[in-house]
Amino acid sequence: MKLYDTLSRKFVDLEKKPGEKIAGYVCGITPYDEPHLGHVRTALVFDLFHRYVKAQGYKPVFVSNFTDVDDKIIERSVQLSIHPFALAEIYERLYYKLMDFLNVEPLYAYIRVSQVIPDIIEAIKQLIDKKHAYVTPDGVYFSVPSFPNYGELSGRKVEDISLLESRVEPSPFKKDPRDFALWKSRKPNETVWWHSPWGDGRPGWHIECTVISVKFAGFPLDFHGGGSDLIFPHHENEKAQSEALMGQEPFARAWMHTGMLRIGKEEMHKSLGNFIGATEIMAKYDPDVLRYLLLSTYYRDPVTFSEEVYNQAANTVNNLRSYFERLDWVSRDGEARTQVVSLVASAKETFHSALEDDLNSSAALAEVHKLIAQLRVEDLNTSEASIVKQFLTHGLRTVFGLRLTKNGKVDESLIQDMVELRNDFRKQKKFSEADAIRDMLLRHGIVLEDTKEGTRWIRE
Missing domain, CATH: 1.20.120 (Four Helix Bundle (Hemerythrin (Met), subunit A))
Known part of the structure; x- marks a missing residue:
């Protein structure tokens, strides 16, 4: 099986045979708010991948994460006066409910960051020992200059990276503006923190994925996946710290990235007011139609969602x-x-x-x-x-995971009774009554067909 590798910009062969393990990691959600249609697109792509390799006789070991320790979760939990872990669990459960609605198969493992804190601390210790990280008054940073290949995944130039990193994650203690946090020292009034050799605090964003993927999927990975918006800085940082930690490369044989989701002509963003969350998805849309719509486009290409496109997919x-x-x-x-x-x-x-x-x-x-x-x-x-x-x-x-059935239960015996009543009316030449039954069933999505073998019905 060939996969396009974002790093090499080439197609690579997994070189696997049926019966062998295909191990990979898919970046999961930060559960500070409802999972949305963009998350759905990525989840469906890797569900298709998971289903296909399993159907072909491979042994899929696909691992994903929940970032339940994060600045956004902490900020939102303060606004709602709720513990960060409680907030994360609410949206984690909503994610599972959404995946079940969409007929997404469970992966090998879903791991919360809070479950692997001792492993994260040990990984940071090793990076410090190997001179790839350093301790400061506000935490521990990965030293980007210690990793010469930094930037090759995203293809960014040093000056672009320096400008962006200094703006996104500023600190007076950084030795280089590109350096990124592995451990963040505890701030006043923070309720989520752990003891560490460098003081109380919590992990930075990127280190969790290295630890979870290596611990549960292995090294090297056959693939590493996620949305294309994660290429930089997240996946660039992951690649650097993982290969620095393990002392070898590659971290992943293939980096897989899904194209962005557009609502109409614009990318989906909360700030634009075009956000489609889990609650609306489950209340308004047919899971088969969403699966078809989002999987009918090649996964690396952008995909457009609109009511017109949805209706076209529904007809199909x-x-x-x-x-x-x-x-x-x-x-x-x-x-x-x-x-x-x-x-x-x-x-x-x-x-x-x-x-x-x-x-x-x-x-x-x-x-x-x-x-x-x-x-x-x-x-x-x-x-x-x-x-x-x-x-x-x-x-x-x-x-493709299509159920090929309508949502909701259908009382088949009742429908059959209605069909027989219609046939009785037709025999009695009461065609207006027969047509009324046909039209009534049609309004409920039941189509009647008269054949030589008799009248049959299907769900529209």
């Missing part, structure tokens, strides 16, 4: 649901024709080739639509319908 998903359900209606017996078997085999091969080629989800879905266009359900016999359904079950349900 409803067509897929309808086709998938109609396959169960096929009743004509017969042997599978060579042409049909060949078309499905070719589609399956192309589908897998697309995903092997840097997780090209758009090309994989295009192959599904191509096959459906070539094979009308009405022309299939039961053997052929079974072959087609096996492929769609594997491709759309197992790999």
Whole structure:
């Protein structure tokens, strides 16, 4: 399987065989507020990756984190008069609920920063011993000049980095404006802190990911993932401290970064008022449609979300649901024709080739639509319908995670009673009454079809 590596700007081969472990790390959320649609995009991309490698017989060891120790959490907890850990847990639970709503499979491990503080302290000790970090009155900093390759992941120049770092993380005790905090000394009235050899305090942002990934996924990683907005400074700093700590490179064989999410023509930001959070997502949108919309674009490209785009995706998903359900209606017996078997085999091969080629989800879905266009359900016999359904079950349900069912439970017995009542009205030539039942069911998303075998219904 080939993946695009942000560091080398090239495609790299994972060089793994089925049965072998694929271990990687995906940067998680800072739970100080609702998870949003941008988080969803990244979560779905790596859920697709996780599902695919598992379906192909690999052993996925995907690890992610919750940054439950952070300046934003502390600031928000003060505003709400709640303990920082309680605040973090509220939004952590909301994240899990959102992932369940979206049919995202659990990863190998989700680790909170607060769970690995002793490991973080030990890692910082080692970086100090190796002359890659130094102690100051306000904490411990990583020495960027001690790591000559700093900047190669993001491709930034030294002067650009110096300007940005001095503005984002200023300190009179830094030896170099690019240096970044590994440990922050406790400030007055802070309620979250731990003892350390350098005084009471808490970890800086970046060190957590190094410690969690090495401890739970191993070194080197097969891949390291996250949104493209994390390339600098977060992933640049992670790479530097990880390779400095372990004394070897690479930290990850492939750095995977998802493109940004746009709401209409603009990137999604709270300051622009175009923020779509978990509560709104679960109340307003269909999880299958969101999955399809956000995975139908190649993961490295930006993806646009709008009501128009969502409605287009909804139509496509409803067509897929309808086709998938109609396959169960096929009743004509017969042997599978060579042409049909060949078309499905070719589609399956192309589908897998697309995903092997840097997780090209758009090309994989295009192959599904191509096959459906070539094979009308009405022309299939039961053997052929079974072959087609096996492929769609594997491709759309197992790999792409689409449930292919409407949200909510449907009382099938009630619907069947209504269908039979309509048929009775038709036999009695009471067509206005029959049409009223049909229209009523349609308003509830149930479409009736009259066939030679009788009347059947599907969810729209």
